[in-house]
Amino acid sequence: MLIVKEAQLTSTNTTQIDFLNREWLAHTAMFAQLQSLFPQVIAVANELRETHKRGGKILIMGNGGSAADSQHIAAEIVGRYKKERRGLPAIALTTDTSIISSIGNDYGYDYIFARQIEALCRPEDTVIGITTSGNSKNVVNAIIEANAIGATTVGLTGGTGGKLLELCKFNIVMPSSDTPRIQEAHIFIGHSLCDMLEAD
Numbered sequence: 001m002l003i004v005k006e007a008q009l010t011s012t013n014t015t016q017i018d019f020l021n022r023e024w025l026a027h028t029a030m031f032a033q034l035q036s037l038f039p040q041v042i043a044v045a046n047e048l049r050e051t052h053k054r055g056g057k058i059l060i061m062g063n064g065g066s067a068a069d070s071q072h073i074a075a076e077i078v079g080r081y082k083k084e085r086r087g088l089p090a091i092a093l094t095t096d097t098s099i100i101s102s103i104g105n106d107y108g109y110d111y112i113f114a115r116q117i118e119a120l121c122r123p124e125d126t127v128i129g130i131t132t133s134g135n136s137k138n139v140v141n142a143i144i145e146a147n148a149i150g151a152t153t154v155g156l157t158g159g160t161g162g163k164l165l166e167l168c169k170f171n172i173v174m175p176s177s178d179t180p181r182i183q184e185a186h187i188f189i190g191h192s193l194c195d196m197l198e199a200d
Helices: 006-012 014-031 034-053 065-078 097-106 114-120 137-149 179-197
Strands: 058-062 090-092 126-130 152-158 170-174
Touching: 014 179, 034 058, 034 126, 034 152, 034 170, 034 179, 058 065, 058 114, 058 137, 065 090, 065 126, 065 179, 097 114, 114 137, 126 137, 137 152, 152 179, 170 179
Parallel strands: 058 090, 058 126, 126 152, 152 170
Antiparallel strands: none
């Protein structure tokens, strides 16, 4: 077992410590701005509660790290976050490799989520698109399809909000253009939504 003493860190790893300090400062600087998003977060949490009350489900999607966030959030909703309760319906559209690969092969990668929305989404549902830029084509196409169905749409983005800013009924736009910082904020927002969803 390797034990690193504080003296060793300060004397031999100054470059790494400087790097971590820069990352930490960038993280805390962005998180200090998140309070301005609290009204949007509350509005989305209320909508998610209404979704379940009207018998709907939550459909979540994204690419890469956002795909992982989609699965993480869906797991907290279906399983539990902190509170013992009945399972609530949520689906991450990023998990079925047979569906994703067949749609990608037959229709193209830009439609891997839109086709699932066409098949699974109903007007009483809420669809959450997670994309740091707000411009991921497969997420944009799925949100367009969800709007056509009459579902509620939510964009969880960063930067300017991209195309989702105009397409989604609700938008939570992280105040950063740095992808890692946006993703760190996304999971904080996801956890906050799960916590408020359990509050009833």
